[in-house]
Amino acid sequence: MKKxxxxxxxxxxxxxxxxxxxxxxxGDKTEIRFWHMSPTGSxxxxxxxxxxxxxxxxxxxxxxxxxxxxxxDYWDRIGVAIASGDAPNIAFHTLDNVVLRAxxxxxxxxxxxxxxxIAKGEDTLDLEVYLENQLEFATHDDDLYALPFSGTxxxxxxxxxxxEANGLTEDDVPTTWSELETVARQLDDVDADGRINILGFxxxxxxxxxxxxxxxxxxxxxxxxxxxxxxxxxxxxxLEWMLDFNDIYxxxxxxxxxxxxxxxxxxxxxAGRLGMVISSDGLYQTMRSYGADINxxxxxxxxxxxxxIRVNWGxxxxxxxxxxxxxxxxxxxxxxxYLQDYDTQIxxxxxxxxxxxxxxxxxxxxxGNPILEAFVEELHYAVDKVYVPYAxxxxxxxxxxxxxxxxxxxxxxxEVLEAARDNYIQKRENYERMx
Amino acid sequence: xxxxxxxxxxxxxxxxEKKVGFAFASPWLIGLAVFTAFPMLAxxxxxxxxxxxxxxxxxxxxxxxxILFFSDNLFWTSLWNTLxxxxxxxxxxxxxxxxxALLLNSRIRGIGVYRTIFYLPNVVSIxxxxxxxxxxxxxxxxxxxxxxxxxxxxxxxxPIGWYRDASWSKFTIVLxxxxxxxxxxxxxxxxxQDIPKEYYEAAEIDGAGSxxxxxxxxxxxxxxxxxxNFIMGIIAGFxxxxxxxxxxxxxxxxxxYYFGYYLFDKMIxxxxxxxASAMAWVLLFVTLIITILALRLNRYVFxxxxxx
Numbered sequence: 062m063k064k065x066x067x068x069x070x071x072x073x074x075x076x077x078x079x080x081x082x083x084x085x086x087x088g089d090k091t092e093i094r095f096w097h098m099s100p101t102g103s104x105x106x107x108x109x110x111x112x113x114x115x116x117x118x119x120x121x122x123x124x125x126x127x128x129x130x131x132x133x134d135y136w137d138r139i140g141v142a143i144a145s146g147d148a149p150n151i152a153f154h155t156l157d158n159v160v161l162r163a164x165x166x167x168x169x170x171x172x173x174x175x176x177x178x179i180a181k182g183e184d185t186l187d188l189e190v191y192l193e194n195q196l197e198f199a200t201h202d203d204d205l206y207a208l209p210f211s212g213t214x215x216x217x218x219x220x221x222x223x224x225e226a227n228g229l230t231e232d233d234v235p236t237t238w239s240e241l242e243t244v245a246r247q248l249d250d251v252d253a254d255g256r257i258n259i260l261g262f263x264x265x266x267x268x269x270x271x272x273x274x275x276x277x278x279x280x281x282x283x284x285x286x287x288x289x290x291x292x293x294x295x296x297x298x299x300l301e302w303m304l305d306f307n308d309i310y311x312x313x314x315x316x317x318x319x320x321x322x323x324x325x326x327x328x329x330x331x332a333g334r335l336g337m338v339i340s341s342d343g344l345y346q347t348m349r350s351y352g353a354d355i356n357x358x359x360x361x362x363x364x365x366x367x368x369x370i371r372v373n374w375g376x377x378x379x380x381x382x383x384x385x386x387x388x389x390x391x392x393x394x395x396x397x398x399y400l401q402d403y404d405t406q407i408x409x410x411x412x413x414x415x416x417x418x419x420x421x422x423x424x425x426x427x428x429g430n431p432i433l434e435a436f437v438e439e440l441h442y443a444v445d446k447v448y449v450p451y452a453x454x455x456x457x458x459x460x461x462x463x464x465x466x467x468x469x470x471x472x473x474x475x476e477v478l479e480a481a482r483d484n485y486i487q488k489r490e491n492y493e494r495m496x
Numbered sequence: 497x498x499x500x501x502x503x504x505x506x507x508x509x510x511x512x513e514k515k516v517g518f519a520f521a522s523p524w525l526i527g528l529a530v531f532t533a534f535p536m537l538a539x540x541x542x543x544x545x546x547x548x549x550x551x552x553x554x555x556x557x558x559x560x561x562x563i564l565f566f567s568d569n570l571f572w573t574s575l576w577n578t579l580x581x582x583x584x585x586x587x588x589x590x591x592x593x594x595x596x597a598l599l600l601n602s603r604i605r606g607i608g609v610y611r612t613i614f615y616l617p618n619v620v621s622i623x624x625x626x627x628x629x630x631x632x633x634x635x636x637x638x639x640x641x642x643x644x645x646x647x648x649x650x651x652x653x654x655p656i657g658w659y660r661d662a663s664w665s666k667f668t669i670v671l672x673x674x675x676x677x678x679x680x681x682x683x684x685x686x687x688x689q690d691i692p693k694e695y696y697e698a699a700e701i702d703g704a705g706s707x708x709x710x711x712x713x714x715x716x717x718x719x720x721x722x723x724x725n726f727i728m729g730i731i732a733g734f735x736x737x738x739x740x741x742x743x744x745x746x747x748x749x750x751x752x753y754y755f756g757y758y759l760f761d762k763m764i765x766x767x768x769x770x771x772a773s774a775m776a777w778v779l780l781f782v783t784l785i786i787t788i789l790a791l792r793l794n795r796y797v798f799x800x801x802x803x804x
Contacts, residue, residue, distance in 0.1 A: 140764065144549035161767065165550025316660070317636040324637055454765040458746065466749045471662070484569075488766075491563045495546045495556055495770070 087124040093392050094149035096139060099413070100129035108412040116399050123392035143167050148383035150393040156198045156209055156379040157445045158453060163201035169382035171205035174394045186398055190419045198445050199379055207379035208401060209418035213341045214436055214443040215268050215373040217363065221356040223248050223259060223336045234360045238302070241337075241363040245306075248336030257310060257318045260335055264303045265468060266319075267330065267338035272446060272456055273374045274299050277364050282456075282485075287449050289485035291478045300474040304467050312470055331355065342436045346414040359435045361442070375443020377418065416440060451492030452485055459484060543774035548767040560774035571775070573750055574758040575782070577666065581754060582733035582786075585670045589729050590722060592677040597684035597718075598710060611685070614678035626742035629672045633658040659744050662751040669739055669752060680725040687721040688714065690800065719797040730790055734783045755779055 099109035106129060113127045128149070130138055135153075142148045143162065154162070162168050178185035186208070188196060195209035219234050227247050235241040245261030252258060260266075264274065272282055278299060284290055307315055322329035330338040331353045338344075339362055348355075362373055380400060382393050399405055406422040409415070416423055416436060423440070427433035449455050460481055467477040518525070543560055545553035564571045600611050617625065632639050641648075641655045648655050658668045695713050704712065715722075737756030740746055746753035746761075755775070763772035 137764070140549060144769075161548065162550050165548065167550050313636075313654075320634050320636045324631070324634070453767060454761070458761060458765065461745075462747060462750050462753075465747055469662075469748060471749065487567065487569065491567055494563055494567075495559055495768075 090120070090122060090124040091388060091392050093123055093125045093151065093389060093396055095125050095127045095396065096135070096142075096149040096152035097127055097129050098132050098135050098153065100131050103129065103131075105412045105414075108408070112400075112405060112408055112412065116396055119399075120392075120395075123395060125396050143383065150384045150389050151380065151382050151397055153210055153378045154207070154381050156195060156207070156377045158448045159199050159207045159379050159381070160201045160448055161450070161453075162381065163206035167383060168206040169384065169390055169393075171199075171208060171382070173204070174382075174390070175205070186401055190403075190421050192418070192420060192440060192443070194375075194444055195377060195418060198448075207381040208397065210378040210380040210400075211413070211415040211417050212375055212377040212423075212440050212443060213343070213416065214375045214439045215273065215339055215341050216359040216361060216436065216439050217337055218267075218330055218340050218344060218357055218359050219337045220330065220333060220335070221358060222333065231358060234358070235337075235363045236361070237363050237366045237369065239366050242306070245336065251310070255310075255314055257314055258334070260307070260315075260318055260329075262306070262335070262337040263315070264306050264339070266335065267328070267340045267344070268374075269303075269339040270374055270456065271300060271303060271460070271464060273339070273362070273372075274303060276372045276374070276444065277362070277370050279368070279370055281447075282460075283447060283449060287447070287451075287489075289482050289489070291482045291485075296478055297474055300467065300478060304474055312468075327351070330357075342416055342433075343414075345432050345436070350414075359432055361439060371442050373439065373443050374446060375440065376445055378415075451489045455485065459488070539773040539776055542770050543777050545770040547769040547773075549763075549769050550767075553770065556770070560771045561778070563771065564774055564778065570750070570753070570758055574753050574755045577751065577753055578734055578736065578755040580666055581670065581736050582730060584667065585673055585733050585736075586726065586729040588670060588674060589677055589680065590725060592674045593680035593725060594684055594715075594718070594722065596677055596681040597688060598714070600681065601685060601688050611678075611682075615682060616678070617675045618679045622738050623742055625672070625675070626739055629675075630659070630743055633668055633672075635660050659752075660748060662747075662749040665744055665748060665751045669736070669743065672739065672743075680721075680729075683721045683725060684718055687718050691717045716798050717800055720799055723794065723797045726793075727787060727790055730787055731783055734779060734786075 095113065097109055099105040109127065109129065113125050117124050139148070139152055139154060148167065159168070175185050175188075188205075191209050192212065195212060196205065199205050199207040199209060217234070219231075221231065224230065224233065229244065229247065233244060235244045241262060248259060248261030249257070250259035263269075275281055275296065278295060280290070280293070280295055280299065282289060282291060290296065318329075318334075322332065322334060325332050328338070328340070328344060328347065329335045330340065330344065331348050331351070333355050345359070347353075348357075361371055363369075364371055380397055382390060382397060384390055384393060400409070401419060403419060403422045406417040406419040407426045410417045410423065410426045416433075417426075420437070420440065423437045427437045446456050452459050463472065463477045463481040463484070466472040466480075467474055472480065542553055544555055544557060546556050546559075547553035596614055600607060600614065633641075635641060635655055635657045638658070640658070644655070656664055659665050691714065695717075696709055699709050699713060735756055736754045737760060740752040740754055740757055741760070744752040746757050756779075759772050759775040759779070762768045762775060
C-alpha cells in the first residue's frame with residue numbers, strides 16, 4: 062500500500078518541480094535578463110511573454126529571459142539590484158531620475174550605441190519619434206543614457222451625464238480657471254442638510270497638483286539653479302486658489318465626500334460623483350477595464366485666464382541598459398530596439414495599457430478612439446518634473462505634509478509655502494554638507 | 497590499534513562533540529554572519545559615507561551624524577513621535593495583555609476557542625489589519641464613530657478625527673496595536689499555569705478575595721513574563737513603521753512619521769543610504785540605552801524557585 066502511495070506522491074512532486082522550472086535550454090545563445098512589470102498571473106503576463114518569445118525566435122545569438130515583478134515590488138528590487146551590481150541587462154525605470162543612474166555610471170551610453178550602428182551602416186533608432194522633452198530627461202552630459210519607454214499625460218475628465226443634467230453640453234467644457242469655477246458651481250449637487258452628492262470639481266482631487274497649476278502660470282517650485290522658490294505672491298495666489306476653490310463647503314463636508322469615495326473603493330469620477338477631475342490616461346484604462354457606465358470626455362486642463370500656459374505633468378518610464386559587458390550590451394541593444402520598434406510599441410500599449418513613447422505608433426494605436434487620440438495629442442504638452450538631487454521626493458512627501466496642513470486648515474497658504482520652502486532649504490544645505 | 501589513554505579519549509570525544517556541535521549550529525551561525533553581522537558592519541561603515549546606492553560610497557566622516565543631530569528637524573520630529581509611541585504603546589499593551597490573560601485563565605467551556613479568537617489578530621497580515629482599521633476609524637462613516645455617536649451627542653462634541661487628526665493619530669495607531677495584545681496574553685497564560693495552586697489555596701484559607709489573590713500572588717509571580725514583554729515591547733515599539741506606512745503615510749502633518757519611516761524615506765526616496773545607516777545606528781543606541789535602563793527593573797522581578 063505504501064509503495065502504491067509513493068508513486069502518485071512522486072508524480073505530483075515531479076510535476077510540481079517541472080512546473081516551477083520555466084527555464085528553456087538556450088544552448089550557446091547569450092542570455093539577456095529583462096525585468097518588467099508583468100508578473101505571472103497578471104493580465105499582461107501572457108502577451109508580454111509572447112513579445113519576448115517573438116524576439117527570441119528571431120534570434121540566433123541572444124536569448125532574452127524576462128522576469129516580471131508586481132509594480133509595487135519592482136522599485137525596491139531594481140534599486141537594490143543596481144546598488145548591489147546585480148542589475149538585469151535591461152529594465153524599466155523612472156524617466157525623471159535617469160541622470161542619477163547615469164552620473165553613477167550604472168547605465169550604458171545609448172548615444173554611443175546609436176553611433177556604432179550608424180558607423181556600421183546598420184538600422185538604428187529614429188529619435189524623431191520621441192518627444193523632445195522626454196529625450197531631455199534621458200540625457201546626461203549631452204549623451205543619451207536611456208530611452209523614453211512610456212508617457213503619461215494628465216487631462217480634464219468631464220462627466221457628460223452630469224453636464225446634460227444641468228443643461229450644459231460639451232461646448233461648455235471650461236478652458237480657463239474662471240470658467241472652471243463657474244461650471245463647477247453649476248454641477249454641484251448638495252442636499253438641504255449640506256451633504257454633497259455631486260461635486261463639480263476640486264483642484265486637490267484626482268491628479269491635480271500644485272506644481273501642475275504653477276506650471277500653467279509659468280512658475281515652479283525651483284529656479285534654474287534648483288533653489289527653492291515658493292516665496293512670491295503668485296505662488297501664494299495659486300495655492301490659495303486651490304485651497305479655497307470649494308470653500309463654500311466646510312472642510313468636514315469635503316472630507317466626508319472624500320471618505321465616501323474612499324469607501325466605494327473607486328474613483329469618485331468613475332462613480333459619477335465628480336463632475337470634472339484632473340487625471341491621467343490611467344483613469345481611462347481603469348474605467349475601461351471595469352466597464353464604468355458613464356458618458357464622459359476629456360479636454361486639456363483649463364489654464365489661468367491671463368497668459369495661461371497649456372502644460373501638464375507628464376511622467377513616464379525609461380528603458381535602460383545596465384551592463385557594460387560588450388558581449389551582452391550588443392544583444393541587449395538589439396532587444397531594446399525591438400521593444401522601441403513601431404509595431405512592438407503598439408503591442409506593448411495594448412498589453413500594458415500605457416501610452417508608449419513612440420509617438421507615430423501611438424497615433425496609430427489611438428486612431429478612432431477620441432479619448433486616446435486626445436491623450437496622444439496632449440502628450441505634446443506634457444512636462445516631467447525636474448530631478449532635484451537634494452530632494453528627489455520634492456513633489457510628494459516633502460511637499461504633501463505641508464499641503465495637507467493647508468487643506469485641513471491648520472496652516473494658512475502663506476504658512477504652508479514658508480514651511481515647505483524652509484524644509485527644502487534645510488535639505489539643500491544638508492545635501493551640500495555631504496558633498 | 498594503539499590503545500588510547502583515558503584522558504586522550506576524553507579530549508578526542510570533546511573535540512569530536514565540538515565539531516558536531518558546530519556542524520549542527522552552522523546553518524544558524526552562517527545565517528548570523530551573512531544576514532546579520534555583515535549587514536550590521538556594512539551599515540556601520542556606510543553611516544560614515546555619502547552613498548546614493550548607484551555611485552560608490554564616499555567617506556565623509558561624522559557628517560551624517562552631525563547633520564542628523566544639529567540640522568535636521570525631521571530627525572527630532574520622528575524621534576519624538578517614536579518615543580511617544582513607545583511610552584504609550586508599551587504600558588497599554590502590558591495592561592491589555594495582562595487583563596486578557598486574567599480573563600482567559602478560567603476553567604470554562606470552550607476556553608480554548610476564546611483564547612484562539614484573541615490570538616488570531618497576530619496571524620493577520622499587517623496590511624489587511626491596517627486597511628480594516630482604516631475603515632473602522634474613518635471619521636465620518638467608520639463603525640467606531642457610529643458607535644460613539646451617542647457619546648458625541650451627549651457631550652455636544654465633534655466626532656474624533658482619529659487617524660485624520662494630527663492630535664489623535666498617534667493614539668489611534670496605539671489603540672489599533674492593542675488588537676494584537678493576544679500575543680503577549682499567550683505568554684502570560686503560560687506563566688500563570690506554573691503558579692502552584694497551593695498558594696491560592698493558602699490565600700483562600702486566609703480569607704483573601706479574588707482581587708487580593710491576583711494582586712498578591714498572580715501579578716508578582718507573573719513579573720518575569722511581564723518584564724519579558726516589557727523589554728520586547730520597547731524594542732518593537734522603536735521599530736514601528738509598517739502600520740503608519742499603510743494607514744497614514746506618516747501624516748497628518750508628520751504626526752505619525754516615526755523614526756523607522758524617516759529612515760526608510762532617507763534610503764528609498766532621498767537615495768541617502770549613508771544617512772539612513774547613521775539613523776539605524778542612532779536607533780540602535782537609543783533602543784539599547786532605554787533597554788539597559790529598563791533592565792534595571794529586573795530587581796523587582798520575582799523568579800519562582802530562586803534562592804535569596
